[in-house]
Amino acid sequence: xxxxxxxxxxxxxxxxxxxxxxxxxxxxxxxxxxxxxxxxxxxxxxxxxxxxxxxxxxxxxxxxxxxxxxxxxxxxxxxxxxxxxxxxxxxxxxxxxxxxxxxxxxxxxxxxxxxxxxxxxxxxxxxxxxxxxxxxxxxxxxxxxxxxxxxxxxxxxxxxxxxxxxxxxxxxxxxxxxxxxxxxxxxxxxxxxxxxxxxxxxxxxxxxxxxxxxxxxxxxxxxxxxxxxxx
Amino acid sequence: xxxxxxxxxxxxxxxxxxxxxxxxxxxxxxxxxxxxxxxxxxxxxxxxxxxxxxxxxxxxxxxxxxxxxxxxxxxxxxxxxxxxxxxxxxxxxxxxxxxxxxxxxxxxxxxxxxxxxxxxxxxxxxxxxxxxxxxxxxxxxxxxxxxxxxxxxxxxxxxxxxxxxxxxxxxxxxxxxxxxxxxxxxxxxxxxxxxxxxxxxxxxxxxxxxxxxxxxxxxxxxxxxxxxxxx
Numbered sequence: 001x002x003x004x005x006x007x008x009x010x011x012x013x014x015x016x017x018x019x020x021x022x023x024x025x026x027x028x029x030x031x032x033x034x035x036x037x038x039x040x041x042x043x044x045x046x047x048x049x050x051x052x053x054x055x056x057x058x059x060x061x062x063x064x065x066x067x068x069x070x071x072x073x074x075x076x077x078x079x080x081x082x083x084x085x086x087x088x089x090x091x092x093x094x095x096x097x098x099x100x101x102x103x104x105x106x107x108x109x110x111x112x113x114x115x116x117x118x119x120x121x122x123x124x125x126x127x128x129x130x131x132x133x134x135x136x137x138x139x140x141x142x143x144x145x146x147x148x149x150x151x152x153x154x155x156x157x158x159x160x161x162x163x164x165x166x167x168x169x170x171x172x173x174x175x176x177x178x179x180x181x182x183x184x185x186x187x188x189x190x191x192x193x194x195x196x197x198x199x200x201x202x203x204x205x206x207x208x209x210x211x212x213x214x215x216x217x218x219x220x221x222x223x224x225x226x227x228x229x230x231x
Numbered sequence: 232x233x234x235x236x237x238x239x240x241x242x243x244x245x246x247x248x249x250x251x252x253x254x255x256x257x258x259x260x261x262x263x264x265x266x267x268x269x270x271x272x273x274x275x276x277x278x279x280x281x282x283x284x285x286x287x288x289x290x291x292x293x294x295x296x297x298x299x300x301x302x303x304x305x306x307x308x309x310x311x312x313x314x315x316x317x318x319x320x321x322x323x324x325x326x327x328x329x330x331x332x333x334x335x336x337x338x339x340x341x342x343x344x345x346x347x348x349x350x351x352x353x354x355x356x357x358x359x360x361x362x363x364x365x366x367x368x369x370x371x372x373x374x375x376x377x378x379x380x381x382x383x384x385x386x387x388x389x390x391x392x393x394x395x396x397x398x399x400x401x402x403x404x405x406x407x408x409x410x411x412x413x414x415x416x417x418x419x420x421x422x423x424x425x426x427x428x429x430x431x432x433x434x435x436x437x438x439x440x441x442x443x444x445x446x447x448x449x450x451x452x453x454x455x456x457x458x459x460x461x462x
Contacts, residue, residue: 012241013324052322056313080311080326081289091283093244095311095324123265 004090009049015056015092016063016132017045017075017110018139021103022156023164026121027172028103029136032067032127033116042129045136046117047066047094060097063166064093068117069109075099078135078142092143098139134217136204151192154213162200162208163187192218235269235321240280245325246287246365247278248295248306249370250325251336256396257352258403259334260367263298264347265360273360276367277348278325291328299348300340304427306330309373317362325362328385329370331404333387339458382423382452385444393431393439394418423449 005011019030034093046067050059064070082093103119110117120126128136147170149152157165163184168192171178187193194214199207236242250261262274277298286309295301306328309381313324336348341348346384351357359367378401388396394415408459425445430438 010243010324011323013245050313053315055315056311056324059313077310079308080287080292082281082326084284084286091241093241093287093326145380149380160296 002178004092005049008052012049012090012092013050014092015050015060015063015095016045016094017060017067018045018078018096018098018133018136019064019068019070019073019099020098020122020143022100022172023103023119025168025172026123028119029122029125030068030070030108030126031118031120031125032110032114034224035111036113039129041115043084044129044159045096046111046131048113056095060095064097067114070101070106070109071190073099073101076142076146078139080137080153081131081138083131094135094141096135098142099155100143100153105155122150138224144174149214151190151218154215154218157213160196160198160210160212162210163193164208190221192221233290235381236416237324238256239283243284243321243323244281245278245323246281246291247276247325247327247366248291248292248298249276249309249327249329249367250301250306251329251331251353251370251374251417252350253331253403254334254350255398256399256403257354259350260353260356261299261301261339262349262351262356262359263345265343265344266411267344271361274345274351274357276327276363277342277345281326286327291326295328298345300342301332301337303449304330305333307373307377309370312362312366314362318362325366327366327370329373331374331384331387336386375405382421382449385446385449388444391427391429391441391443393441395439411459421452 003011021030023030030046032040032046034040034044046064048063048067050056054062060075061073064073064075067123076099078092078096078097078098084091086092086094108117122140125136127133152169166187167178167180167183170183184192192209192214196210198210200210216229234242244455252259252261261277262279265271265273265275269456279294282285287294291306292304295304295306309327309329311324311326315322317323317325338346353371355459356367358364383400387400397418398409398411398414401414423445424442427441427443429441431441432438
């Protein structure tokens with residue numbers, strides 16, 4: 001039975017990272033192509049081994065950076081996957097972490113054990129290695145729940161945006177159509193958007209109002225306990 | 232360096248279970264007294280080792296039953312704790328699971344490696360072993376979030392109950408005072424309670440209306456997507 005974990009790392013646990021990106025009004029996920037056995041050549045979530053003298057959260061950040069060049073990404077821990085047959089030959093559990101970021105703010109670069117790294121539309125993900133399809137699904141569910149419990153990061157949107165753009169972000173994540181009027185009403189009532197003088201131009205439709213986030217009110221809202229988005 | 236994990240189990244991972252109980256209008260947590268080294272004699276969350284041919288979720292159920300005699304408890308996985316210094320001598324990560332149950336429905340019995348097992352008020356928990364205090368806190372936060380995202384199980388309350396009793400359950404979990412009128416109005420609007428003819432008697436106050444859960448409506452509500460309690 002091959003032992004895959006390198007010296008200086010824990011033998012029975014790995015970390016896998018599900019990084020979502022909101023880009024061009026589609027929800028994407030960051031995948032790498034495995035350049036090591038087992039399952040060399042398959043697409044996977046970026047992952048790796050936990051050092052035996054490394055805190056779990058530190059390991060997650062290091063592993064993501066090594067595989068993709070994404071630095072200083074704050075990730076939530078989602079779930080630990082531990083089915084006996086999830087990995088061939090060895091018994092290995094994996095702790096999954098997830099984040100939602102703006103892909104435009106980061107430059108990708110593949111790490112030593114991968115032959116490719118890229119953003120793919122979550123609706124067009126190829127078959128993934130091991131149980132990574134299941135991990136992706138759990139991370140998506142986590143994200144859906146998260147956007148209902150806390151305001152989304154304003155770094156996901158351009159500095160100026162329209163309400164249909166925010167609606168698009170929520171609809172991508174929740175994978176559902178929301179009632180436009182109701183959404184608009186609830187969003188404006190939160191008092192975190194500041195309407196600008198200028199309007200969006202160039203579209204086929206009537207020029208839409210442009211907004212920006214009111215950072216102070218936004219942060220006050222985040223700190224409020226009991227916050228629930230209920231679109 | 233002692234190796235604590237027995238033959239046939241994974242060397243670097245354990246499971247710890249945070250079982251909450253709602254009893255006599257107080258939120259309790261199930262603790263065991265360790266009867267093995269390290270930290271023999273300290274109070275702890277019930278926990279144990281994962282078999283090397285055992286699925287993680289199966290291990291959680293087995294471990295809880297062995298330590299406490301609680302059978303067939305459905306637990307949520309909460310979080311994996313992996314600070315380097317969380318366990319003395321060995322590097323051991325632990326996956327925490329949690330549940331909220333009715334203590335009256337289960338008979339406790341201590342397992343082979345514990346010298347006592349009992350329910351303690353969450354407000355009166357003694358110092359716990361390792362990082363179990365931190366695990367308990369994370370499980371409490373998980374529970375708080377959970378009661379805002381899904382209806383509580385009606386098995387937590389007696390067959391007939393008053394609205395102040397449900398209010399007490401929510402207030403215990405959320406550790407806050409809720410607005411009584413608002414709570415009552417929102418709860419009744421959910422249409423999951425059936426008012427009974429009889430009233431509660433024997434209290435110092437005016438006799439309170441008794442209710443029971445309308446199981447069909449309750450289950451319909453649970454299945455509804457996008458449910459949010461917003462007390």
